[in-house]
Structure formats: structure tokens, C-alpha cells
Amino acid sequence: MREAGRFNAQLMDFIRPHVRAGVKTEELDRLLHEYTLDHGHTPACLGYPGEKYPFPKSCCISVNEVICHGIPDSYELQPGDIVNLDVTTIVDGWHGDQSETFMLGDREEMSGEAIDLVQCAFDCLYLAIDAITPGCPISIVGQTIVHHVSQNYDFGVVDKYVGHGIGTKFHQRPNVPHVPTRQSQQERLHPGMCFTIEPMVNGGTAKTNCDRRDGWTVRTQDLRLSAQFEHTVLMTEEGPEILTLTDNGPQQGHKF
Ligand code: MF3
Numbered sequence: 501m502r503e504a505g506r507f508n509a510q511l512m513d514f515i516r517p518h519v520r521a522g523v524k525t526e527e528l529d530r531l532l533h534e535y536t537l538d539h540g541h542t543p544a545c546l547g548y549p550g551e552k553y554p555f556p557k558s559c560c561i562s563v564n565e566v567i568c569h570g571i572p573d574s575y576e577l578q579p580g581d582i583v584n585l586d587v588t589t590i591v592d593g594w595h596g597d598q599s600e601t602f603m604l605g606d607r608e609e610m611s612g613e614a615i616d617l618v619q620c621a622f623d624c625l626y627l628a629i630d631a632i633t634p635g636c637p638i639s640i641v642g643q644t645i646v647h648h649v650s651q652n653y654d655f656g657v658v659d660k661y662v663g664h665g666i667g668t669k670f671h672q673r674p675n676v677p678h679v680p681t682r683q684s685q686q687e688r689l690h691p692g693m694c695f696t697i698e699p700m701v702n703g704g705t706a707k708t709n710c711d712r713r714d715g716w717t718v719r720t721q722d723l724r725l726s727a728q729f730e731h732t733v734l735m736t737e738e739g740p741e742i743l744t745l746t747d748n749g750p751q752q753g754h755k756f
């Protein structure tokens with residue numbers, strides 16, 4: 501899992517400079533796909549089974565009101581957009597999964613809400629990682645996130661899509677919800693477990709809509725913006741270890 505996380509983070513470092521206004525999302529997908537194959541690894545998203553269709557591309561790219569599972573296409577990124585890149589690789593059978601939300605263009609071109617949302621989602625991820633301890637209830641994740649958001653913002657935390665156990669399977673037990681739930685109060689994060697934390701924060705309602713035609717694209721119901729960050733985490737006897745930490749890109753404490 502450490503190797504899978506390390507490669508996945510290297511992939512994110514590779515793609516980051518390409519995420520710019522004027523680039524088509526399918527071009528980013530192609531670059532990610534080729535880099536992964538060139539290094540002898542496999543993109544986990546490509547062909548991943550869904551309720552209706554297998555996922556058709558090698559990563560998820562979710563722009564503005566798209567919360568998650570956006571399908572790369574001919575859309576050209578615009579200044580002022582916020583765009584989440586979610587990349588997952590299989591390395592020797594093990595999965596690394598992470599995402600970042602990028603603001604395109606200069607800070608002056610971004611709406612205040614866009615900057616606040618991206619900051620909020622980023623802080624939620626690191627506050628949750630800082631809060632968990634060996635053997636703690638999974639609900640610490642959701643409690644920490646909901647507390648931070650409700651104390652500081654008027655945003656909605658998505659409850660329909662959750663973090664997840666990860667290993668030889670992309671998605672496995674346990675669920676790691678970003679709001680506290682009965683089940684997450686009863687399950688624990690034991691040393692040796694790998695899982696993701698991937699809070700999605702919406703500018704308005706937390707409610708979601710999945711596109712009926714493509715079976716994948718998840719949008720905010722009110723079409724306001726949504727931001728997300730994700731890491732794959734290993735719980736050790738000493739505490740959480742982030743497996744998908746990047747050398748570049750925003751580090752803990754970053755101010756957007
Ligand atoms: N990477 C997403 C996650 O964080 C899952 C994407 S599934 C796909 O769990 F099929 F859309 F790629």
C-alpha cells in the first residue's frame with residue numbers, strides 16, 4: 501500500500517502542472533493514462549463497474565457543480581473554474597486513491613465562494629486525519645468535519661458518497677462517512693487498516709443528483725459549486741500515516 505500510494509502521489513505531481521485553463525479534461529485523462537502505463541501500472545477507474553455502465557475513462561475530473569465521478573470529455577477548462585482530479589492506480593494489485601481540487605486562473609478571477617469551498621474541503625481532510633487515533637470510532641471523521649464546517653461556513657457536507665476501505669480492492673469495508681452515522685460510531689479504525697478520507701463540500705445544499713444518461717456524473721442538486729480533497733491513509737500503532745502525500749502541491753496548513 502505504501503508503494504501504491506507513493507506512485508499515485510507521483511502521478512498527481514506529474515499532472516499538476518498540466519491543469520490549466522485551455523486544457524481539455526480528456527487530454528488530462530490521456531496524460532494520466534499514458535504515465536500510468538509507462539510506469540507499468542494500471543488506472544483503477546478505467547472499466548470500473550457501475551450501476552449502469554463501466555467507468556469509461558482512467559480518472560475522474562469533476563468541474564464546478566460536479567461533486568465527483570465526472571467523466572473526462574472535450575470540455576476545455578476555463579479561468580474561474582474549480583476542478584477536482586481524482587486519480588487511482590493499481591500497483592502490484594494494491595490501490596492508491598487521492599484527489600485535489602484546483603482553482604484555475606488568478607485568485608482575482610475566482611469567486612469568494614470558490615476559494616472558501618476549496619479551503620474548507622482541504623482543511624476538512626487534514627483536520628479529520630489529525631483527529632483520528634489507533635482504534636478510534638470511524639465517526640471521529642464525520643464529527644470533526646461537520647463541526648468545522650458548521651462552525652465556520654454555511655456549506656453542505658455530502659453524505660451520499662463516502663470514504664472507504666482500500667487495499668487489493670478499490671472500494672471495501674468499512675465505509676468512512678464525512679458526517680457522523682450510527683454505523684460509523686460502531687466501527688473502529690484499527691492499526692493495519694487502509695482507508696480513504698475524501699470530504700465533498702457543497703456551496704449550498706448537500707443534496708446530490710447522479711446523471712441518468714451517463715450513470716456516473718454526480719452534481720449538486722442546486723448546481724452550486726462543490727470541492728473535494730482525498731488521501732489514502734494507513735492507521736499505524738502510532739497514528740495515521742498518509743500514503744498519498746505529494747512532494748509538490750498544497751501541504752498541510754496551505755492557504756489558498
Ligand atoms: N476515485 C473515486 C473514489 O475516491 C472513485 C471513482 S470510481 C470510478 O472513491 F469508477 F468513477 F472511477
Ligand code: CO
Binds near residue numbers: 587597
Ligand atoms: Co478517489
Ligand code: CO
Binds near residue numbers: 597664696
Ligand atoms: Co476514494
